[in-house]
Amino acid sequence: MNQAGTISPAGGVDAAHVLDRIPFTIDVASIARRVHLPGTPEDNPEDWRDLAALVARFQAIGRPKALLRLAAVTSHDANGVGIDGQHYFASSTLAQRLVDQHRVWLFCATCGQEVAPLAEGLDVFQQLWFEELKMALLTAASQAVQDTIKRAYAVKRLASMAPGSGDAQLWPIQELQTLFAALAGQAQTALGVKLTDSMLMLPNKTVAGVYFASDAAFATCELCHRDGCPNRRQPFNQDLWAKTFPGQ
DSSP, X not given: OEEESOOBTTBOTTOEEEEOOOOXXXXXXXXXXXXXXXXXXXXXXXXXXXXXHHHHXXXXXXXXXXXXXXXXXXXXXTTEEEETTTEEEEOHHHHHHTTXXXXXXXXXXXXXXXXXXXXXXXXXXXXXXXXXXXXXHXXXXXXXXXXXXXXXXTOSXXXXXXXXXXXXXXXXXXXXXXXXXXXXXXXXXXXXXXXXXXXXXXXXXXXXXXXXXXXXOOOGGGXXXXXXXXTOOSOOOHHHHHHHSTTO
């Protein structure tokens, strides 16, 4: 783990950790299930051999990365929260979640750019494998962020929110601009992540948002009406929706 700045649990709003030596292991059988690879290694040896070869290449050169920074919640109203006295995250849902909080951890996690050349020459089905493998790297990066926060700050349970995750009104995706500004350009300089004018993060398997301590489990999936999301972690919660958006 390389470190930029120093995070102090008592403050240190300028501090940041860059995590760029993140260990990961990709299981071929797990990826095969997720991409619905037909058959078994015995009755479909060619596809399984090709998938195993791609996994091996990912394992050899993949380099998931992440950035996290402790930030202070310096103001709070019904429509959002102020961060470090400089930035304002406009989200009534986030404001509700942070009503008793004085700190958050800004983060960006990515699959990294190193595996991009491996897409060359892949057929349409292998491109699906490629995207799923990038997701495995992103998962490793995201887990590293959570583990680092819990270890460094003795936080038992974390919840997170990200601009553009869930229904649009939770935290509009345009708020990524404010989040990237609060990260002071380090998402691009330290991780190689670029935010386009259309709010697309590149590489495409990248996520950015905030973590915060939470006594109760919470996932934005509970406030998301989107059907068929392959990354859904929790079912839609109508009672929580009614409490968060009364009258809607």
